[in-house]
Amino acid sequence: MYPENLRYTGEHEWIRVEGGSGVVGITHFAQDALGDVVYVELPETGRVVKAGEAFGAVESVKSVSDLYSPVGGTVTGVNAELAGRPELVNQDPYGEGWMIVIELADPGEADGLLSARAYQELLKEG
Amino acid sequence: MQYIPNTEADRQKMLADIGAASVEDLFADIPAFLRLTRELDLPPALSEMELVGHMTALAQAPPTCFLGGGCYDHFIPAVVDALVSRSEFYTAYTPYQPEISQGTLTAIYEFQTMIAELTGLDAANASMYDGASALAEAAVMAVRKTGRTRVAVAESVHPEYRRVLATYLAPRRVELVQLPYEGGITAAAAVDGTAAVLVQQPNFFGCLEDVGQLAGLARAAGALFIVSCDPVSLAVLKPPGAYGADIACGEGQSLGLPMSFGGPGLGFLAVRESLVRHLPGRMAGATVDNRGRRAFVLTMQAREQHIRREKAGSNICSNHALCALAATVHLSALGPAGLARVASLCAAKAAYASAAVNGVPGFRAAFAAPFFKEFVVKSDYPWEKVRCGLSRHNLAAGPELSRFYPELAGHFLVAVTEKRTRAEIDRLKTALREVASC
Amino acid sequence: MLSQGPVPLIFEMGAPGRRAFSLPGGDVPEAVLPAGLRRETPPRLPEVSEGELVRHFTTLSNLNFGVDTGFYPLGSCTMKYNPKVFEVVARLPGLSGLHPYLPEELAQGALRIIHELERYLAEIAGLARVTMQPAAGAHGELVGVLLIRAYHESRGNPRQKILIPDSAHGTNPATAAMAGYEVVTLPSDARGGIDVGALEKAMDDTVAGLMLTNPNTLGLFDENIDVITGLVHGKGGLLYYDGANANAVMGYSRPGDMGFDVVHFNLHKTFATPHGGGGPGAGPVAVTAELAPYLPVPLVDFDGESYRLNYDLPRSIGRVRSFYGNFGVLVKAYAYIRSMGAAGLKQAAGDAVLNANYVMRHLQEYFDLPFDRACKHEFVLSGKRQKEKNGVRTLDMAKRLMDYGFHPPTVYFPLIVEEAMMIEPTETESKETLDRFIGACAAVANEARDEPEKVHGAPHTTPFGRMDETRAARQPDLRWR
Known part of the structure; x- marks a missing residue:
């Protein structure tokens, strides 16, 4: 449910840092709370985002949630597959349901995010 | 009141049922000083027959319409x-x-x-x-x-x-x-x-x-x-x-x-x-x-x-x-052929009307650009005179354009839909001729 | 008879060359449009006979549920009966056939209707002047907040924020944002009104105004209204009254007397004009004399002899639509007020409130009632009990009500009540109808407890079953090809 190799935010995004870049998506908890995802609004590559800034939105039939960037940096990739298959966010939130790749402005920034355990603690607190 | 079914007996039954003494009681949460202590100042209620009479008196048969500017007198099946x-x-x-x-x-x-x-x-x-x-x-x-x-x-x-x-x-x-x-x-x-x-x-x-x-x-x-x-x-x-x-x-x-x-x-x-x-x-x-x-x-x-x-x-x-x-x-009634026919009739009648108006002294088409169903006429006469002249023949055209474009004083729109007959367009010409000659 | 087979689209009917129109031949020569601007292939519109056309739309009408079909207790929408005579008078050729740019002397009746309706609505609101221009409630909200903005701008600073309670309609925050304001949400207190402490804290000179529905979307009159208006006015802010719920108070209390500066009415709710399957409605906006100079142009003035359009408002916010508003709707609302008179309008509000309280008191046995106090014209129940104990959601119960022949109430609104069901009976329903509805709700509550599967799968007897809304949103198919 919450892979150990990822870092998490209180807004239910995850990031997987690989070198100077991070892959970002939403957690199992988030996709489950949203229900069937019907559309993912993603930024264009090249956009510079700050940590905590909204970079897009994810829509289910009757709700919409902003997507917040876990870290600061430049968007270098977006998951184009989601345009036609938004259900990937539900089916495989940590794999094919990824959303964007960010080139980290500060490679150490992700270390300050929640671990899998800390995130699960947060969920328990509700 | 025919739209409210509750009778006084219904009300009493319902009030008793919910344990309220009166309908007013249900408004107790509105502070007393904010409650209206008089009746609204509105005209007395009309029966359906009186209402129809009143509204019919307010209705006013419109003149033959050459008015345009975003609202048009098209035929409705x-x-x-x-x-x-x-x-x-x-x-x-x-x-x-x-x-x-x-x-x-x-x-x-x-x-x-x-x-x-x-x-x-x-x-x-x-x-x-x-x-x-x-x-x-x-x-x-x-x-x-x-x-x-x-x-x-x-x-x-x-x-x-x-x-x-x-x-x-x-x-x-x-x-x-x-x-x-x-x-x-x-x-x-x-x-x-x-x-x-x-x-x-x-x-x-x-x-x-x-x-x-x-x-x-x-x-x-x-x-x-x-x-x-x-x-x-x-x-x-x-x-x-x-x-x-x-x-x-x-x-x-x-x-x-x-x-x-x-x-x-x-x-x-x-x-x-x-x-x-x-x-x-x-x-x-x-x-x-x-x-x-x-x-x-x-x-x-x-x-x-x-x-x-x-x-x-x-x-x-x-x-x-x-x-x-x-x-x-x-659109379903007209279909592609019907809508095209309506459009062609508008264009044809507007072209005919433009030519007709252009022949009247003191009136001419203001712009040379091609048009569809309405066009601007430049007049040498004050708008009041033109408007009254048209009214005398039970016609209306416009709007007059100086209200929107100060530089277009003396200009007005003429719109011609498929509903206008050649006879009506000729009457428009006659009315403008009268304006020009008096 | 309802079709149980597939319903064809109008495009799937007919045959090339078939037609449902007749037009006269040309009595003038054909005109030639410039070649470069001409359409090359005709639009693919239907080609059907008039009989086919009538059957198709009659079939469609049979798939709809309207107020004329049955009880429609849709909270916040005031689905009252729409009297037939209003349809007749609105179609009088001397009203429906008027062009908006007719010379004023040829449209005196129409202008008089607008002017008199303005006077009536001003009286009902307790305010000075009214614009008829807005085409809908949300459109009226936009006008109202732009007026508030213009008022503050004339004092040198438009201010930055609009306060909105958490129970508000979604249009309120969307409107404030559209008018260039930041939205600050205010919490509700334990009695369902505005948390006055939170208001006091939020209210300062950066706040342009407060948008409030009163009675609010819980159907509750805010008992602290004078404190609230005092707090907002005290810091130079203005008060906006969302008139969505005006049916509860007309003739009993006036927003202007409560201290509101701007009010919009939904003529399609309070004043009995039909909803039309989603419009057209009308959203006139009433204001204090102080705000009148900013109203959209034109207003209709009367000089004792004739009615005229007044465009001379140099401080006007401008326009929000062309011409003068949804005149055809205004005619029906005018006819309603003339039919009801002052006593009739007050009676309507009184019976709307009585009917709501009657249904509420009978249903509180079956569902949770989060705010247990006299309601106004509507009330909000919660399906929390059924969700927790029986795994049946409010949505399921709403759908099940269709099987009993009723339109479901508004569900999942207001957002502050879990599993909300918002019920507004209106004054035009008889006690027998209310009793049958109460019986149906009780039956559904019992089914939720005893036979939850029956409720989960509902509706069972409607022409169509539940829809795959996910599919519709994931692969939008918005037109026939």
Whole structure:
């Protein structure tokens, strides 16, 4: 449910840092709370985002949630597959349901995010 | 009161049932000093018979109509009113419960299809309030899409539409750049850095713009090209999608709606595929029900105010569903051949009228540009004199244009729909001749 | 008879060359449009006979549920009966056939209707002047907030924020944003009103105004209204009254007397004009004398002899639509007020409130009632009990009510009540209808407890079953091809 190799935010995004870049998506908890995802609004590559800034939105039939960037940096990739298959966010939130790749402005920034355990603690607190 | 079923006995039973002494008791939470201690100052109630009498007295048979400027006296087949008068349609609310709203939803889907077909674009929404607010919402879409803060609008766009545009854009601090006209059509101008270029086809003067050239200007500037158009004209004129428009919008009153002193009309709004998610307002989409049958629902609702609240692109909640239904029935009745025939008749009669007016001393067509169903007449006489002269023959034309364009004093519009006969047009000529000779 | 087979679209009917129109031949020579601007391929519109056309839309109408079909207790929408005579008078050719640019002397009756309706609505609101231009409630809200903005701008600063309670309609925050304001949400207190402490804290000179529905979307009158208006006015802010719920108070209390500066009415709710399947409605906006100079142009003035359009408002916010508003709707609302008179309007509000309280008191046995106090014209129940104990959601119960022949109430609104069901009976329903509805709700509550599967799968007897809304949103199919 919450892979150990990822870092998490209180807004239910995850990031997987690989070198100077991070892959970002939403957690199992988030996709489950949203229900069937019907559309993912993603930024264009090249956009510079700050940590905590909204970079897009994810829509289910009757709700919409902003997507917040876990870290600061430049968007270098977006998951184009989601345009036609938004259900990937539900089916495989940590794999094919990824959303964007960010080139980290500060490679150490992700270390300050929640671990899998800390995130699960947060969920328990509700 | 025939609309309130409760009798005094019903009320007493219900009050006793819920343990309240009186209806007034149920209003105890309104502080006494805020309660109205007198009756509202309104005229006495009328019986149905008296009401009909009163309203009939207020109704005033209109003159033969050569008035234009965004509202037109087109013929409405009887079938339109017969069907929109079915109260299963007109007494329903917004189709939020699709299982018992397939009538409205299917009609909206058909309407969207017809608007997309007419405009040559990919998708349309379920309708807007009117042509003016549709244009303003289109401009807001462009501003949100491009992130730019200037919008260029042709001065030949309906002046009231431009006023609405200004009202909608002002709180967003968007600068509105007006593109001047020459000889009745928009002159090429710089539109660099704008979110959108807005034109009207046929324009407010009735003239046909060089939309291909204007589309090129917009494209070169990276701006969206937005065209407000007359849906009747689209039966014979090139559709906006074919000459590069990104958004087409307009007033649909010409599609089976009475003029009704200017409203309710029908705004339509159609876009290219890439802009579908940015459309404001309702949309019906096809799906299936749990019994496997094709059906329709309001869809992509996460764009809208009831879900997105302050982040929604627009606050629009309703549409003009019943007017859209009328347009759908009207377009179905006319079909491609009928709509083209209506358009050709308008163009032919307008051309005949223009030639007729041009032959009257002191009156001439103001612009040489080609036109569709209305045209601007330049008169040497004061407007009051012209207006009274027309009234004497039970005719009305206009509006007079100096109220919108100070430089066009003595100019007025003449609109000619398929309803006007040659005899009526000849009477217009006679009336103007009398103005000229007295 | 309802079709149980597939319902074809109008595009799937007919045949090339078939037609449902007749037009006269030309009595003038044909005109030639410029070649470069001519359409090359005709639009693909239907080609059907008039009989086919009538059957198609009659079939569609049979798939709809309207107020004329049955009880429609849709909270916040005031689905009252729409009298037939109003349809007749609105279609009088001397009203429906008027062009908006007719010379004023040829449209005196129409102008008089607008002017007199303005006077009536001003009296009902307790305010000075009214614009008829807005085409809908949300459109009226936009006008109202732009007026508030213009008022503050004339004092040198438009201010930055609009306060909105958490129970508000979504249009309120969307409107404030559209008018260039930042939205600050205020919490509700334990009695369902505005948390006055939170208001006091939020209210300062950066706040342009407060938008409030009163009675609010819980159907509750805010008992602290005078404290609230005092707090907002005290810091120079203005008060906006969302008139969505005006049916509860007309003739009993006036927003202007409560201290509101701007009020919009929904003529399609309070004043009995039909909803039309989602419009057209009308959203006139009433204001204090102080705000009148900013109203949209034109207004209709009367000089004792004739009615005229007044465009001379140099400080006007401009326009929000063309012409003068949804005149055809205004005519029906005018006719309603003339039919009801002052006593009739007050009676309507009284019976709307009585009917709501009657239904509420009977249903509180079956569902949770989060705010147990006299309601106004509507009330909000919660399906929390059924969700927790029986796994049946409010949505399921709403759908099940269709099987009993009723339109479901508004569900999942207001957002502050879990599993909300918002019920507004209106004054035009008889006690027998209310009793049958109460019986149906009780039956559904019992089914939720005893036979939850029956409720989960509902509706069973409607022409269509539940829809795959996910599919519709994931692969938007917005037109026939």
